[in-house]
Amino acid sequence: MFVPLHDTNELKYIRVQYVTITLIVLNVAAWLFTTFASVEQAERASLGLGFIPALIFDHAVLDPSLVLVPEDMTFLTYAFLHIDFWHLAPNMLFLWVFGDNVEDALGHFRFLIFYLLCAAAGAALHGFVTPESEGPLIGASGAISGVVAAYFLLHPRVRVWVLVLFRIPLPLPAFIPLALWIAQQFVMLALNMDDAVSWGAHVGGIIAGALLVLVMRRPGVPLFDRRIVTPRAVHHKPSVPQVPAHVE
Template sequence: MFVPFYDANRLRHIRFQYVTVGLIAVNGLVYLFAQASGEAGAILSAFEISYGFIPAVVNGFAELPPPYVAVPPWLNFLTYSFLHLDIWHVAGNMLFLWVFGDNVEDAFGHLRFLLFYLACAAAGAALHALVFPGSEATLIGASGAVSGVAAAYLMLHPRVWVWVLAFGRIPLNLPAWLLLMVWIAIQFALLASGAEDVSYAAHAGGIVTGAALTLVLRRRGVPLFDRQIRTPRAVELADAGEERL
């Protein structure tokens, strides 16, 4: 419904969002490798089956054939999040990470942000396995981790204005609290409805974990629910003021 593509929210504590950019690069490279290793007409490659997350396997209800076993099942709680089904899948997740990840990384610090991202990915997989314990379908995608990032951004910078494409074509400038609260509400509504086309359980797991970890992982002195309103024009004026000083 809404695709974010820009927020006027400067970094305060770090010079560059190395972890955010690194995660985007790794996801992109893994996607290209998985596509190159796939067979024509196959929905998932052997690589994606080996490193994706299958609830029935991690819950002990099924076993992967030996040729597909590449890592211990517990590691699939993380590896699945670096795999994507198609270019739109990876692009959508990475765009969310690009827009919101830098400021969350800024608030947490590089290492804590990386641990936060991986924890949200693992929590998304865990809730998916709890909701669909016997599923033999392979879960892939960074949505659980990115959902945690979105929840953290909401708790840190709800008043920042974000440029989005509504319905993929209409540019709108919306406050983050409105954009993200609507998006989060939709995820939980679809989870409650039993929709199975997307793992909304993974989204929900990431959201809850992201919100909880934000309380303890943010830097000392970083406030919750920042009251300063940042529009693109406000940032331009602030930059101009700093230059004059």
Template sequence: MFIPLHDANSLKHIKHQYVTIALIVTNIGIYFFTSFGSEHAAQIAAVSLGYIPSVAFDTAELPPEYALVPGYLTYITYAFLHGDIFHLGGNMLFLWVFGDNVEDALGHFRYLVFYLLCAISGAVVHGLVAPDSQMPLIGASGAIAGIVAAYLILHPRVKIWILAFGRIPLRIPAYITLGLWVVFQFFMFLLGGEDQISWACHIGGIVAGAVLIVILRRQDVPLLDRHIVTPRAVRIDQTSVAQPKPSETAPRWGRQ
């Protein structure tokens, strides 16, 4: 639909988005670690660390050599794996543009908890929709969907620079851009599209993000906040400007 570029939405409570940066670095590092080498190695990582509903619901079982972590951990580990560089890049771009302000509203630790809970929620909803699936679910989309929902609730009026259709630069309020994105996710979910993209995972993340931002945000952080006003030239009323005293402007004549 669109590519987010910049939101010009400054931080108010934290100096730097340390957790957001750490999540991006971690995702990139894991991608390159699991991608370098044979394609078979990447497939092993996806099967071993991805979320597989049939395995989670005990209707299927992984071979022992693939069971690298306990099954319950795959509700989180799946969110740090990506299929290709475009899958990774899209998720990390959304995380970079919108994650810092959500981290600012929550604080570092609660933001990390928020991110992981949104990822878990995405996996849970995906599993409930397709409990017999034997395909591994991978990608940070569930967590990113939660961040988008939280940002929309926090800053709906902030204008965001985007590339519409991947090529047209526009500056549009978040309630339009992100609101349409959320509606699109629900539309595709109701349409029944579950091919290469798990819309159910996105829905799980959106719902979790919308609920958790209300519960976990700082007490002094309002909802539906922040209209960023671009400074403009200010007209000065001439009548309000102090006038110099006559003695300061009149010529001084010498005595005759």
């Protein structure tokens, strides 16, 4: 529906979004490993680190040779794997644009916990919706959905440059594209339109993000910040007063 490009919502409490940057690096590193690994290694990573509901709900058993981490850890490890570049890139772009300000509002450590809890919530709802699925869930979308929900509650009036329909760049108040995006996730989950996308993971992350930001944000950080911050690309220079010419 839309792709976020950038905002100019300045950091207020931290100098650098260390956790956001680290999460992006880890996701890219994991993608590079699975991309350049053999097909067998990539499949083993997906099965051993991906979240498989049928294993959690005892509908299936994974071959011991494929087990890489305890089953409970896959609630988190799945969020660092991606199928291909086009699966990775949108997630990392959303995280880059919106993650820094959520990290700023929560603090580094609490943001990391927030991110992981949103990932776990996404896996949990995905498992609840499809308890017998033997396909591995992978991707950071559940965690990213939580970040989007938190940003929506924190900075709805910040103007964000977005690429609408992948073609038209527009500066919009954040609440417009984010509200539409959030609504789309719930509608798609209700309609079960696309089995290739886990709408349940998205919705689980959204619900977790919206609830967690209420209790995890720094003391004094408001919800629904009323300040309007405009992207630099649409800042207007102050007009120069016109001085009447003197004719001699």
